[in-house]
Amino acid sequence: MDAKDVEGEIEKVLISAEEIDARLTEMAAEIDAYYQGEKVLLVGVLNGAVMAMADLSRKLSTPAQMDWMAVSSYGSGTKSSGVVRILKDLASDIHDVNVLIVEDIIDSGLTLSWLIANLKSREPKSLRIATVLRKPEAAKVEVHVDHVGFDIPNEFVVGYGLDYAGDYRTLPFVGTLAPHVYGG
Ligand code: XMP
Ligand code: MG
Numbered sequence: 001m002d003a004k005d006v007e008g009e010i011e012k013v014l015i016s017a018e019e020i021d022a023r024l025t026e027m028a029a030e031i032d033a034y035y036q037g038e039k040v041l042l043v044g045v046l047n048g049a050v051m052a053m054a055d056l057s058r059k060l061s062t063p064a065q066m067d068w069m070a071v072s073s074y075g076s077g078t079k080s081s082g083v084v085r086i087l088k089d090l091a092s093d094i095h096d097v098n099v100l101i102v103e104d105i106i107d108s109g110l111t112l113s114w115l116i117a118n119l120k121s122r123e124p125k126s127l128r129i130a131t132v133l134r135k136p137e138a139a140k141v142e143v144h145v146d147h148v149g150f151d152i153p154n155e156f157v158v159g160y161g162l163d164y165a166g167d168y169r170t171l172p173f174v175g176t177l178a179p180h181v182y183g184g
Pocket of ligand 2: 045
């Protein structure tokens, strides 16, 4: 899927596929420099992080395994509440394992701070965070993020794993939706 397939539905492209690719290459180098050849378990948060996981993992020299979690945050409409339910838990035990959470986007930070507390209680060897996108203006809790792709304005975005009602996830770029799309 590309821009021509969603003509009129995307208001503007915030980050192109090429920009994402270039930034992920830099992030992979930062991550490799940190782990220095130690093994890491990449934990992707479904569904949004699928693109980031696939692309970032293939750029790492660090030996890596993958696991996945799915969580749903209770809240009103599109707002996250910080009350989180596990829909799918990790398949592996992370005790004494280097864990790197791979996220698509950090908005309020509520979901991530819950996830950090949950994973820390399992006593991993280390726990770090990588995210493609972050909205600094939307932060409700301070979460330390080790690797950030792009800081973006506080606007709803789609593409590169991010969806609106399930749609637009497969776009290779990150963009904002035209207002008429929300109107139904
Ligand atoms: P919090 O607020 O807890 O939320 O940091 C993080 C999760 O909310 C979703 N989210 C978005 N999804 N476009 C989307 O398609 C957005 O602009 C957006 N902002 C937040 C996303 O699932 C993320 O993991
Ligand atoms: Mg997510």
